[in-house]
Amino acid sequence: VDVSDREKLVDLMEPLHAADIADLLEQINAYDRMRLIRLYDKEFDGEILSELDESIREDVIGILKPEVLADAVRELDSDDVVDLLEDLDDSQHEAILDALEDSDRVAVEQSLNFPEYSAGRLMQREVVMAPDHWNVGEAIDHLRSSEDLPEHFYHVVLVDPRLRPVGNVTLGKLMRSRRDVALKSITEEMFHIIPATRDEGDVAYAFNQYHLISAPVVDENDRLVGVITIDDAMAVLDEEHEEDIMRLAGVGEGSLSDRVIETTRQRFPWLAVNLVTAVLASLVIAQFEAAITQVVALAVLMPIVASMGGNAGTQSLTVAVRSLATKDLTGSNVWRVIRREVLVGLVNGLAFAVVMSIIGVLWFGSMQLGYVIGAAMVINLVVAGLAGTAIPVLLEKVGVDPALASGAFVTTVTDVVGFFAFLGLAVVVLL
Amino acid sequence: VDVSDREKLVDLMEPLHAADIADLLEQINAYDRMRLIRLYDKEFDGEILSELDESIREDVIGILKPEVLADAVRELDSDDVVDLLEDLDDSQHEAILDALEDSDRVAVEQSLNFPEYSAGRLMQREVVMAPDHWNVGEAIDHLRSSEDLPEHFYHVVLVDPRLRPVGNVTLGKLMRSRRDVALKSITEEMFHIIPATRDEGDVAYAFNQYHLISAPVVDENDRLVGVITIDDAMAVLDEEHEEDIMRLAGVGEGSLSDRVIETTRQRFPWLAVNLVTAVLASLVIAQFEAAITQVVALAVLMPIVASMGGNAGTQSLTVAVRSLATKDLTGSNVWRVIRREVLVGLVNGLAFAVVMSIIGVLWFGSMQLGYVIGAAMVINLVVAGLAGTAIPVLLEKVGVDPALASGAFVTTVTDVVGFFAFLGLAVVVLL
Structure with missing residues (x-):
């Protein structure tokens, strides 16, 4: 790129898969990216656009010449075009729709009528179907004579006269059966229709x-x-996981190629929620100022109890959020899981209570301080197990994404309970 | 199950997919599970075993009668049998291998020779292949005459005389091409061979x-x-995500159906690491005992600074761990990402510094206390951005899984820096 040698660039990029080129574009800086795209020009493939991260896709489309963009878009399947359009502003939207042929344009516009993140957006309109009264020979002849089949397909969908799907025939079965076998008799056992x-x-x-x-x-x-294929489903699975992991950490929708200001804005609200949580915990501590002034060791040890509770709570909550997502945690086993988490908290709490009592005695030479921190530890770890499971389950029940909101609630509970239990017990026992 | 009505049970279970039956078995308690399996008996399908979570699979195999087990296992593809065997103890191991026919047994044993978590374990041995000099007609005739084709396949793999794969032909292309077309001329553009x-x-x-x-x-x-198909890859992707999310939260390998004692043992080490971290932070606080005794507001406010740093650090680290896993964060953009995270920390730090100064003034009526907490906030959020990105990258470099170990390191850094910056500045400014 630096020497603007177009032919060499094209040679270098030739063996790369569209997904790798997209990754390359994401990793270089904006100026290099612009120069590379200008130079690459007509070789620019529609699939590269599909693979690009949303955050820079808009920029890239802006850099491409209209005729290159039109060529690139026309190569794509309808589901990929829909995916592209979802994130663009109106003027780019129009430019891409104009580039499509009429029939494709209608298909794309119909898909866009379905709600975002629905099966209708995900599916491709190109379906290989056959009437359910055909036999194998008719289906094969039909496939041979069709001009406009999708690039990849795995099943022939059988439909009744009203176009309702009634069965799937795999290409393998189709190929191995005699021509006079009825398609109906070789459908797959597993047939799942998606609204x-x-x-x-x-x-x-x-x-x-x-x-x-x-x-x-x-x-x-x-x-x-339409039809949804497993590669689309795999991409969704990947995105959903990404979302879960990001939401659990309070990062929102970010991506590596976002600008500083966007990233700052995405993370700010989560930190703000955490600030409220932390201030709440501080208010608890403030109730015990007198005790801390008398026994300063309390100030030294109190973060340990809160921190252990926070960690144990995060453990329980992550297991609960994951299990809810994979539908392993349901109404039928929720009580058993809560009981288990509470027991785990109790056992670990007792173990760490012993460790902490010893530390308390060795460090501050006070048996009673050891008891207090041990007891607070048990209380907080049991509460962490309870809150870490119950809060995500309740959030899911009231329709809030548990990955999004559980963390703040659970940490608030473990912080408040941790400080209160430790300092409260200290006042009762030590003063 | 409660009335031991076998026929009714079989009727009820009939429409369920093996995966759903497995989920059902996972969600009920051990006693009901045993009774259900005993009652279900001969209907028990091999695929249910494949779908079961490892933690209860061993129990279930123990409950099944040997002949039911043998029938169940014989239905499975070789990769599913390998997957089953990986987690079993030796006696169950033998029982299953004995149930297989000789040729299957050899295939399974060969797969087990490959290292765990390798492509060799994941693949199925049943491959549909054709010599690369064949034409479409020969391939179709071969497929029609083969008895023992895998249940699902999507490509015919072309091999040279030394059995080296040279190309993939999709079934769709095969079906649509004339019989005299050479297979070589209709191979897929994208061909990826896996060692x-x-x-x-x-x-x-x-x-x-x-x-x-x-x-x-x-x-x-x-x-x-052998050959690996996308459904196996999708299952692995799902597992890897699960692992990442669990490790980030310090939960290890657990599953919902583990017993209390196992779960306790899995989580204990993570909490122990956290205890060391927390004690380190407390040691920092202990250096400032004198200051806290004089200004008890310091004890009240100090958890806020540490908590905000911990949260910001977790945000940065989660983005870094995910980006490393998806290979979006590489040597070529690591400095740009670190710079971005530090800048994000700086901007958010300044914003929260203002908020905290106001809180400090309103709550404790001290301008200087406001300045101190604000400055400490900026320092800790910048350090959080730096540590949150640099630590996972360094761990990855030295070959440690960043999802596993980053959390403890980053929290240690933000706790220590948070307490030290706040209390240290307080001593300098206030006393």
């Missing part, structure tokens, strides 16, 4: 749970409108 | 990055030994 309005997270769950490869999508009249 | 020793995490990454559907696996002589 277009279903949330994409639930779609990914179904693919993972039932080992689906592709599944037909139907509209509100049960008519076939 | 049997490659780590399964890298395999899942390749599937996700390059949108693979299936990929051939080769031994050290580049000869085809």
Whole structure:
């Protein structure tokens, strides 16, 4: 790029997969990125756009010449175009829709009518289907004569006269059966139909749970409108995990290529919530100022109790959030899980109570201080197990994403309980 | 189950997918599980075993009658049998191997020779292959006459005379091409060969990055030994995410169906590490006992600074750990990312410094206390951004899983720096 040698660049990029080129574009800085795209120009592939992170996709589209963009977009399947359009502003939106052929344009616009993050957005409109009264020979002849098949497909979807899907036939079975065999007789045992309005997270769950490869999508009249394939489901699964892990850490929607100011804005609210939490905990401490002035060791030891509780709470809450996401934690076992977490907190609490009592005695030479910190530890770890499980379950019940909000609540509980138990017991026992 | 009505049970379970039955078995308690399995008996399907969580799989295998177990295992593909065997003790191991037919047994034993978590363990041995000089007609005839094809396959792998894979032909292309077309001329553009020793995490990454559907696996002589399909890769991706999220929270390998004592043991070491961290922070506080006795407000406010730093550090570290896992954070952009995180810390630090100064003034009526806590906040949030990114990157460099160990290090840094900056500045400014 530095010497602006276009041919050499094209040679170098030739063997790379679109996903790798996209990664490359994400990792270099904005100026190099612009120069590279200008130089690469006509070779720019539609798939690179699909693979790019949203945060820089808009920039890249702005840099591309309109005719290069049009070429690039026309190569894509309808689901990839929909994915592209979701994140663009209106003028770019129009530019891309204009580049499409009429039939593709209608398909894309229909998909955009489905709610965001729904199966309707995820599916591709290109479906290979056959009437359910056909036999193998008819299906094969139909496939051979079709011009416009999707690049990859794994099933032929059987539909009844009203276009409702009734079964899936794998290509393997189709190929190995005699021409006069009825398609109906060789459908797959596992057949899962997805409503277009279903949330994409639930779609990914179904693919993972039932080992689906592709599944037909139907509209509100049960008519076939598209198909979702496992690679799309895998991408969603990946995104959902990313979201969970980021939300648990209070990072929101960020990505590595965001600017400082965006990242700051994304993280600020989480830190603000934490500040409120921390101030609440401080208010508890403030009630015990007199005690701290008398026994300054209390100030030294109190963060230990709160910190251990916070960690144990995070452990319980992470297990609960994950189990809720994978639907392993349900109404039928929630009490057993809570009981287990509380018992785990109790056992670990007792173990650390012993350790801390010893530290208390050795460090400050006070048996009673040891007892106090030990007892506070047990209390806080039991509460951590209880809150760490119950809070995410309750949040899920009232429709709030537990990954998003549990952390702040659980930490508040363990901080407040930790400081209160330790300082409160200290006042009773020591003063 | 309660009335031991076997026929009704079988009727009820009939429409359920093996994965759902496995989930059901995981969610009920051990006694009900035993009764249900005894009652279900001969209907017990091999796939249920595959879907079960490791922690209760061993129990379930112990409950099954040997002949039911043998039937169940014989239905499975080789990769599922390998997956089963990995977690069993020796006597159960033998029982399952004995149940297999000789050829399957050899295949399974060969797979077990590959290292754990390698592509060799993940692959299935059943491959559909064709010599690279065949044409479409020969391949189709071969497929039609083969008895023992895998249940699902998506590609025919072309191999040279030495059994080295040279290309993939999709079933769709095969079906649509004329019989006299050479297979070589219709291979896929994207062809990714996986060495049997490659780590399964890298395999899942390749599937996700390059949108693979299936990929051939080769031994050290580049000869085809098996094939990995996208559903296996999706399962690995799911597991790896689970591992990352659990390790970040310090939960280890646990699962919901573990017993209290196992869970306690898994979590104990993480809490122990946290205790050391917390004690280190307390040692810092202990240096300032005199100051705290004079200005007890310091004890009240100091957890706020540490807590904000800990949260900001966790944010940075989660982004770093995720980016390392997805290979978005590399040597080429590590400095830019660190600079960004530090700047984000600085900006958020300044914002919260203002907020905290106001709180300090309003609450304790001291301008200087406000300045001190504000300055400490800025210092700690900048350090959090730096440590939160640099520590995972360094751990990855020295070969330690950053998800596993970063948390403890980063929290130690933010706690120590937080207390030290706040109390140290307080001594200088206030006393």
